[in-house]
Amino acid sequence: MRHLIFFLLLFLPFTSVFGSNEKPVRMKLGYANELTIGTHLPAFPYDGRAGISMGTIADEGNGLASVYFSAENTVVPPLLMFPPFSFARVEIYPNDLVGWIDFCSGEAELDFDARFVPMVFGIAMPELSVVTGLTTGISTGQSKQLEGVPMNGFGDINLVGVAQVPKTDDPVVDWLLQLPNDAATDMLAHWDFPQGKFPCPTGNSDQPPSVKLTIDPGAKLKISRWPTFKYDALGASVEAVVNWQSNSLVHVSFPADQINIPPLKLLGTKVPGGIGVLIETYGLQGTIDVCSGEVLLDFDATFTPYLFGRIWDTGVQVRTQLTTDNEQHGSPLLTASEIDEWGDGYLAGVAQVPMSEDDIINRFLRLPSEALAELPAHIDVTGIEADCAEPGML
Numbered sequence: 001m002r003h004l005i006f007f008l009l010l011f012l013p014f015t016s017v018f019g020s021n022e023k024p025v026r027m028k029l030g031y032a033n034e035l036t037i038g039t040h041l042p043a044f045p046y047d048g049r050a051g052i053s054m055g056t057i058a059d060e061g062n063g064l065a066s067v068y069f070s071a072e073n074t075v076v077p078p079l080l081m082f083p084p085f086s087f088a089r090v091e092i093y094p095n096d097l098v099g100w101i102d103f104c105s106g107e108a109e110l111d112f113d114a115r116f117v118p119m120v121f122g123i124a125m126p127e128l129s130v131v132t133g134l135t136t137g138i139s140t141g142q143s144k145q146l147e148g149v150p151m152n153g154f155g156d157i158n159l160v161g162v163a164q165v166p167k168t169d170d171p172v173v174d175w176l177l178q179l180p181n182d183a184a185t186d187m188l189a190h191w192d193f194p195q196g197k198f199p200c201p202t203g204n205s206d207q208p209p210s211v212k213l214t215i216d217p218g219a220k221l222k223i224s225r226w227p228t229f230k231y232d233a234l235g236a237s238v239e240a241v242v243n244w245q246s247n248s249l250v251h252v253s254f255p256a257d258q259i260n261i262p263p264l265k266l267l268g269t270k271v272p273g274g275i276g277v278l279i280e281t282y283g284l285q286g287t288i289d290v291c292s293g294e295v296l297l298d299f300d301a302t303f304t305p306y307l308f309g310r311i312w313d314t315g316v317q318v319r320t321q322l323t324t325d326n327e328q329h330g331s332p333l334l335t336a337s338e339i340d341e342w343g344d345g346y347l348a349g350v351a352q353v354p355m356s357e358d359d360i361i362n363r364f365l366r367l368p369s370e371a372l373a374e375l376p377a378h379i380d381v382t383g384i385e386a387d388c389a390e391p392g393m394l
Helices: 002-011 171-177 359-365
Strands: 022-029 033-037 044-046 052-061 064-075 079-082 085-094 097-102 108-120 128-135 138-140 145-147 156-165 181-192 210-215 219-223 229-231 237-246 249-253 264-267 275-289 295-307 316-323 344-353 369-382
Touching: 022 064, 044 079, 052 097, 064 108, 108 156, 128 138, 128 181, 138 156, 145 156, 145 181, 229 264, 295 344, 316 369
Parallel strands: none
Antiparallel strands: 022 052, 022 181, 033 044, 033 181, 052 064, 064 097, 079 085, 085 108, 097 108, 108 128, 128 156, 138 145, 156 181, 210 237, 210 369, 219 229, 219 369, 237 249, 249 275, 264 275, 275 295, 295 316, 316 344, 344 369
């Protein structure tokens, strides 16, 4: 049945896809993706977090929905061959993505058709045409086999696909990539449904109330008179323990032993070989209003500097409230905003950092002083019911 629907979607007019039973959907690519071509080249790490695709789902009954992402509303970032440098990259130009998703099992398939254009110092090389099916199941080629992971209750999904790349008009490219050959995609993604999913006949009563917090790219940290540092949490996320719910107010506690926040890297990528700050979180708990999107979390952590292989004996303790209230944090340098219907918002906090036991750190950071944080956040909820008068997180 699923494959029949997928086949019909490719050939019937799109008017059959867009009907009164449509709902919006957004797909955002993840961090730890991999793209591989040929058998003798290594897998290239691919940071797709700048990628986004807006589309629609249409109810096909029994928890099954057809999916349509238009090329005009899709942005796919290039593959950097030597990240973070862009002198050698592969531009990716996708066509429409069409397929289906089963909300009962989380299984999904998409038809992926794209042009890959290698660029070296701004010079375009012969493009590669890649046509494949992205699936949460098993995808097999001549020499590669990958297996995806169905979508979970939060919208996280792992799509894979192995395609046969034909020869190009350039014999050098054909020789280098040993074309025709397999191209493999292992892609983590996140799907958001602001108007909800289509119902599954078996129901979702077995889903416990759950909340997941993810720190998106673009965070900012500042302490004392030092400049504001950009911070990349590399897609770090943590699930909360939901204690209780009163109307739309959900009380949450994020287990400290599950909060793995990457260090703030100031110089170099090796930890602790360069210069940076380790971040160890002891507490993160508070409330989330799933209707208004207001968030208030108590944050308790220690920031410990490291310098060329040495981790400082004493860290700096930071306690503050992370909030979506743009007036509460009291700093014009920060932006805070409620979590919207897509699950996106900004958490901000201002902390008074006391003096530490290390005089060097005190002089270096001019403690006591202020520390500021601005965190683009994404929050997903599942198994939580609330009657919201306005469009909110549910």
